[in-house]
Amino acid sequence: MAVRRPERRIRERWQTDAACRGPEASVFFPPTFPERRDDREVRERQAKMICASCPVRLDCLEHAVNIREQHGIWGGLNENERRPLMESRAG
């Protein structure tokens, strides 16, 4: 238990500084209903603009790759853009 605490604190720290906290967080993930391609592109562009100025972008991307996150925008990349990073670490 005591060993896990520092690790947890680090994870919470970058999430605390995330630029996507708040009402705009919904643009980072697809809606629960089918999304048209052009709507998806607009939504992802909005999310990536927020990521571009996020102070914890690299921590976020690293986290998403490490946990092999399959959905949403993390660290400025969508799931398709993160796939090569995940594959490069698979072997």
Ligand code: SF4
């Ligand atoms: S990089 Fe983007 S998704 Fe990650 S914490 Fe920052 S704003 Fe949120």
